Amino acid sequence: MATDAEMAVRAAEDFRIVRLVVNGEARSGLAEPRTLLVDFIRHELGLTGTHVGCEHGVCGACTVRLNGHLIRSCITFAVQVEGQEIETVEGLAPGADLHPIQEAYQEAHALQCGFCTPGLLLATQSLLEENPAPSDAEIREYLAGNICRCTGYTNIVRAVQIAAAKL
Numbered sequence: 001m002a003t004d005a006e007m008a009v010r011a012a013e014d015f016r017i018v019r020l021v022v023n024g025e026a027r028s029g030l031a032e033p034r035t036l037l038v039d040f041i042r043h044e045l046g047l048t049g050t051h052v053g054c055e056h057g058v059c060g061a062c063t064v065r066l067n068g069h070l071i072r073s074c075i076t077f078a079v080q081v082e083g084q085e086i087e088t089v090e091g092l093a094p095g096a097d098l099h100p101i102q103e104a105y106q107e108a109h110a111l112q113c114g115f116c117t118p119g120l121l122l123a124t125q126s127l128l129e130e131n132p133a134p135s136d137a138e139i140r141e142y143l144a145g146n147i148c149r150c151t152g153y154t155n156i157v158r159a160v161q162i163a164a165a166k167l
Contacts, residue, residue: 001046002030018078022047023091031078037071038062040078041088049089049118053147060146063119064088070126089118092125100166101125101159110159112150120146124160128167134160 007017007030019028022045029044041050041064050073053061057072064073065087093099098106101124111117120143127134127142134142139160140153148156 016079016082018044018082020081020083021085023087023094029078033077033079035078037064037073037076037078037081037086041073041086044078047088047090051115051118053115058145058147059116060119060123061116063122063146065122065126068126070123087122089121092121099125101128101163104163104166105156105159108155108159108162110151110155116146116148116150120148120156124163127160128164132167133164136161 007028015030015032017028018031018040019026021027022041027045029040031040031044035044038050038052041047042052050064051061052074053059055074057075060072062072062074063070065071066076066081067085068087093102099121101121105111105117105121105124110120123143123146127139131138131142136157139157143153143156143160
C-alpha cells in the first residue's frame, strides 16, 4: 500500500485519491479516472476475492455490494465510489469462521472451480435479505445474472435453500 507522500505525488500525476469504506473499514488508494473498481479492489486494496470475468458486466464474477446494492465492479469506475461503502466477499465472514451462506454452499457442493462463487455468495446474501424464504423460481431468477459454468445451478439453488434455513 502506498504511503501518504507517495499518494500525493501519484495523485498529482493524474491519479485521484479514492476514499471509501470497504467491509466496514475506512480505506483509501490511488486510481486513474479510468481505473475500474474491480482493478482498484484487487490491485490497490489487495482484496483478490472479487474476480475479473467477462469485463462487460454480464457474468457476475465481479459482483460487489455498493451501499447494500449489488453492482458489477468491472463496469464501474473506482472514482465513482468515492466516499461510499463497498462490501466484498472478504467481508462476508471476517476471520476464520464461515458465514452461514458459505457453509450452505459447502454443504450443498455448490461450487467447483470457485471463480463465480464470490459473486454468487454476495447475490445470495442480498436475495435472502430481501426475501428470507425464496422459492426455487425466485432463487433462479435472482441469481440469473451470475454465470456458473461448472455446477449446473441445481446445487446452487439447494445451497440458497440451506442458507435460508440457517439465517
